[in-house]
Amino acid sequence: MAVTGAVLVLFLVGHMVGNLKAFLGADSFNEYATFLRTMGAPLLTYRVALTVVEVVLAVAIVLHMWAAITLARRAGRARPVKYAARRKSQANGYAVHTMRYGGVIVLLFVVYHLLDLTIGVVNPAGWGGTPYERLVASFAPERWWVTAFYVVGVVMVGLHLRHGLWSALQTLGLASGRSHRPLKAAAAAVSAVLVLGFLVVPVAVMIGVIK
Amino acid sequence: MNLTLKVWRQRGPQDKGRMVTYRVEDVSPDMSFLEMLDVLNERLILEGDDPIAFDHDCREGICGMCGMVINGYAHGEQVATTTCQLHMRHFEDEAVITVEPWRAAPFPVVKDLVVDRSSFDRIIQAGGFISVPAGSAPDAHSVPVKKADADAAFDAATCIGCGACVAACPNGSASLFTAAKITHLSLLPQGQPERDSRARAMVEQMDAEGFGGCTNTGECTASCPKGIPLDTIAQMNRDYLRASK
Numbered sequence: 001m002a003v004t005g006a007v008l009v010l011f012l013v014g015h016m017v018g019n020l021k022a023f024l025g026a027d028s029f030n031e032y033a034t035f036l037r038t039m040g041a042p043l044l045t046y047r048v049a050l051t052v053v054e055v056v057l058a059v060a061i062v063l064h065m066w067a068a069i070t071l072a073r074r075a076g077r078a079r080p081v082k083y084a085a086r087r088k089s090q091a092n093g094y095a096v097h098t099m100r101y102g103g104v105i106v107l108l109f110v111v112y113h114l115l116d117l118t119i120g121v122v123n124p125a126g127w128g129g130t131p132y133e134r135l136v137a138s139f140a141p142e143r144w145w146v147t148a149f150y151v152v153g154v155v156m157v158g159l160h161l162r163h164g165l166w167s168a169l170q171t172l173g174l175a176s177g178r179s180h181r182p183l184k185a186a187a188a189a190v191s192a193v194l195v196l197g198f199l200v201v202p203v204a205v206m207i208g209v210i211k
Numbered sequence: 212m213n214l215t216l217k218v219w220r221q222r223g224p225q226d227k228g229r230m231v232t233y234r235v236e237d238v239s240p241d242m243s244f245l246e247m248l249d250v251l252n253e254r255l256i257l258e259g260d261d262p263i264a265f266d267h268d269c270r271e272g273i274c275g276m277c278g279m280v281i282n283g284y285a286h287g288e289q290v291a292t293t294t295c296q297l298h299m300r301h302f303e304d305e306a307v308i309t310v311e312p313w314r315a316a317p318f319p320v321v322k323d324l325v326v327d328r329s330s331f332d333r334i335i336q337a338g339g340f341i342s343v344p345a346g347s348a349p350d351a352h353s354v355p356v357k358k359a360d361a362d363a364a365f366d367a368a369t370c371i372g373c374g375a376c377v378a379a380c381p382n383g384s385a386s387l388f389t390a391a392k393i394t395h396l397s398l399l400p401q402g403q404p405e406r407d408s409r410a411r412a413m414v415e416q417m418d419a420e421g422f423g424g425c426t427n428t429g430e431c432t433a434s435c436p437k438g439i440p441l442d443t444i445a446q447m448n449r450d451y452l453r454a455s456k
């Protein structure tokens with residue numbers, strides 16, 4: 001859970017920073033997209049490095065899900081009889097209790113997102129356009145609901161990370177006594193930065209700052 | 212105070228069990244939760260009914276016997292309190308209170324609110340000890356221990372093995388209990404020789420007993436009557452990873 005999650009978080013940081021290139025204009029953004037496909041050239045041919053990254057990500061996602069399903073099934077077996085009384089959570093807040101269904105929502109979001117901006121099948125600019133055209137077309141003002149869906153998706157990612165980042169440190173035995181609180185605060189801060197960093201781009205397109 | 216109790220009644224391990232509603236009248240706010248159950252039980256006995264079975268021993272918050280889930284909270288909603296130290300003044304007059312046993316497959320119900328916690332004993336047997344013949348107590352300070360380590364080890368050692376952490380955990384994990392025992396020994400000089408084998412054996416026994424996996428929800432610490440910190444789980448993971456290298 002912790003190791004595969006860490007791989008995905010590293011990807012998210014890179015992805016968020018890359019997205020911000022949209023503010024530098026169409027050429028900069030498309031150039032960056034070309035770079036992603038020509039990484040490692042001339043040693044590697046077109047898309048080899050990117051495909052490796054994609055395979056690593058896909059494997060990380062599958063293993064992450066496998067670990068989550070295993071934990072959920074163990075939890076189910078460990079408590080065959082449920083409590084009759086419902087109670088409020090006494091600890092760690094809301095994010096902790098969204099991990100399982102939140103993870104499913106994030107997955108659905110990622111599937112839509114890939115169909116939209118990577119493969120282009122649900123994108124008005126389609127597969128033919130440049131990555132920048134797909135971006136602008138997807139979050140166009142009249143398609144505000146796409147942006148709204150991205151907001152929900154990315155906020156779910158943020159909640160997932162808010163607990164996940166700290167939980168991973170705890171699982172790997174890296175959190176201890178004095179570092180406990182600062183690490184928890186850092187996890188929340190990183191999650192917030194990622195959420196804001198991801199959301200400025202679609203929102204900027206929707207309100208016409210990026211066009 | 213007058214209360215309505217909904218109590219889990221189960222004749223034995225094979226019985227299916229059910230919630231039964233009781234009315235308890237004239238409860239003093241100064242009674243402990245267990246004393247309130249005593250009053251109800253005396254009446255049940257006089258009426259020829261079977262009294263509600265529950266575990267208890269010291270009634271002063273140190274033995275860890277008296278676990279029950281009250282309104283969904285292990286040892287009740289009051290923090291850092293065992294059921295025997297929970298007083299009725301924390302409840303409102305005419306309150307409806309549900310009382311259930313710890314719910315976990317490795318804690319099978321023996322009768323009513325009594326569960327069998329032998330799985331904890333087997334985790335301890337797997338490695339929660341030191342095999343050095345220690346003799347009588349050594350002179351103070353003959354082996355220096357850092358104050359911070361001594362304090363943390365002592366905090367971990369205050370675990371009374373009640374099982375509230377398992378009962379409160381949405382995953383039914385015994386990580387806080389096991390981690391408290393591992394941390395207690397792994398911070399002290401006496402615990403060092405068997406540190407690796409202990410971590411491995413105790414974690415493996417915990418998994419073999421059928422407890423769930425830890426997802427760091429923190430519900431254990433929140434309901435632990437001794438406030439065992441979540442850091443002990445990081446310490447357990449650290450020791451376990453160190454031992455698996």
Ligand code: HEM
Binds near residue numbers: 113131135150
């Ligand atoms: C709302 C903010 C986001 C925007 C504007 C955005 C934008 C994009 C764009 C334009 C691409 C295509 C890049 C290319 O074709 O070169 C892409 C790919 C991708 N995005 Fe996002 N993204 C966002 C959030 C996310 C989040 C939160 C996740 C994960 C949880 C994610 C996961 C992915 C994945 C897995 C790919 C495919 C990478 C590949 O195939 O190489 N994105 N994104």
Ligand code: SF4
Binds near residue numbers: 391
């Ligand atoms: S860690 Fe706390 S809740 Fe768990 S058994 Fe020990 S004292 Fe009880």
Ligand code: FES
Binds near residue numbers: 271293
């Ligand atoms: S009866 Fe001993 S701790 Fe409650």
